[in-house]
Amino acid sequence: MSICPAIKSLQPYQGGKPISELQRELGLDKVVKLASNENPLPTSQKVRVAIEQAASEIGRYPDGNGFELKQAISRHLSVSADGITLGNGSNDLLELVARAYVCDACDEVIFSQYAFVVYPLVTQALGAKAVVTPAKDFGHDLEAMLSAITNNSKLIFIANPNNPTGTLLSDDAVYAFLSKVPNTVTVVLDQAYIEYLDADDNAIGWLQEFDNLxxxxxxxxxxxxxxxxxxxxICSAKIADYLNRIRQPFNVNHIAQSAAIAVLADKEFIAQSVSKNKQGLMQLAKGFDALGLSYIPSSANFIAIKVSDAMAIYQQLLAQGFIVRPVEMPNYVRISVGTKNENTAFLDTLKSLI
Incomplete structure (x- = not known):
């Protein structure tokens, strides 16, 4: 059997351990998951209603073009629907973009050390060359990334805010970077945590100026x-057309489309999510300060903390019913923001362990 060598050596993405799995393994009744940067609030009531209404149609295929959802996003961001491509999570889009631009082993994909793990995964899966620039203060060194560009460079991935470090590049810095990147190189600005910034959405305006964004x-x-x-x-209509050519048919199901439309209209829910996250970040940071633990200040919904032995702390927390996330940084674990009670219980348990 002939399998692509890049696939043979590829290590699959490992998500945060599911709650049910830990309960089965250790026989625990209560488990708190703080590993996958999920929103700890109860689902929006508008979403629940939308799902109920949509459930009667699950025997039919969804709208493969996602017309209504694209229109909702278009109105929400004041962008053309022609430049929107839908995906099975944003990971799906990251892979689609890589497939569209990476053609052979000579092609280079640039991303930062300590960046989202999906970037190296899709690069290796396509047999392309990964160019990893050293991190600067746990975040992206944009000058180093510019210096890494060659005639073989096809893609640059930038996560802002960054996962798993939570670091944030200023809009001025990103704009200056885009201005210096050759038009032959496509830049993917991964903004999975943008809503938590509660700030002006300047990046959308850049699409009018940079057709390689x-x-x-x-x-x-x-x-x-x-x-x-x-x-x-979101990108130019021309790029979106190419992405839609290789996108899987019906890659976003009917329930998901209906729920996304509903939650976009729930301004109260998103405001509460942002507010509660800010409070949670402050609560965790204050707790880490009290324990004498260093951490990376975060602009997302998680914090990476430094401990003496990350894997040991991870395993000890699992035994106490707390799921956190070891990351690709020496002696760091990433903690997602939970509810106030979950954060308190976690901090109390962490104190007992260290």
């Missing part, structure tokens, strides 16, 4: 639809 976003984080897997990209 693709922005990806998701409904899995602040909007609380992680279990339904729906994301989208």
């Amino acid at each position: 693709i922005i990806t976003r998701t409904f899995s984080k602040a909007y609380g639809l992680a279990g339904l897997r729906v994301g989208y990209s």
Whole structure:
């Protein structure tokens, strides 16, 4: 059997351990998951109603073009629907973009050290060359990324805010970077956590100036639809056309489309998500300060903390019913923001362990 060598050596993406799995393994009644940067709030009531109404139609295929959802996103962001591509989560879009631009082993994909793990995965899966630039203060070094560009460079991935570090590049810095990137190189600005910034959405305006820019976003984080897997990209109509040519038919199911439309209209829910997350970040940071633990200040819905032995702490927390996430940084674990009570229980348990 002939399998592509790049696939043979590929290590599959490992998501956060499911709650049910830990309960089965250790026989625990109560488990708190703080591993996957999910929204800890109850699902939007408008989403629940939309799902109920949509459930009667699950025997039929969804709208393969996602017309209504695209129109809702278009109105929400004041962008043309022609430049929107829907995906089964934003991960789907990241892979679609890579497939569209990476053609052979000579092609280069640039991304930062300590960036989203999907970037190296899709690069290796396509047999392309990964160019990893050293991190700067746990975030992207944009000058280093510019210096890494060659005639073989096809894609640059930038996560802002960054996962797993939570670092944030200023709009001025990203704009200056885009101005210096050759038009032959496509830049993917991954903004999965953009809603938590509660700031002006300047990146959307850049699409009018940079036709080599693709922005990806998701409904899995602040909007609380992680279990339904729906994301989208915004770019020029020309690029969107190419992405839609290779997109799987019906890649976003009917329930997910209906839920996404509903949650976009629920301004109260998103405002509460942002507010509660800010409070949770402050609560965790204050707790880590009290424990004498260093951490990376975060602009997302998680914090990475430094411990003496990350895997040992991870395993000890699992035994106590708390799921966190070891990351590709020496002696760091990533903690997602939970509810106030979950954060308190976690901090109390962490104190007992260290």
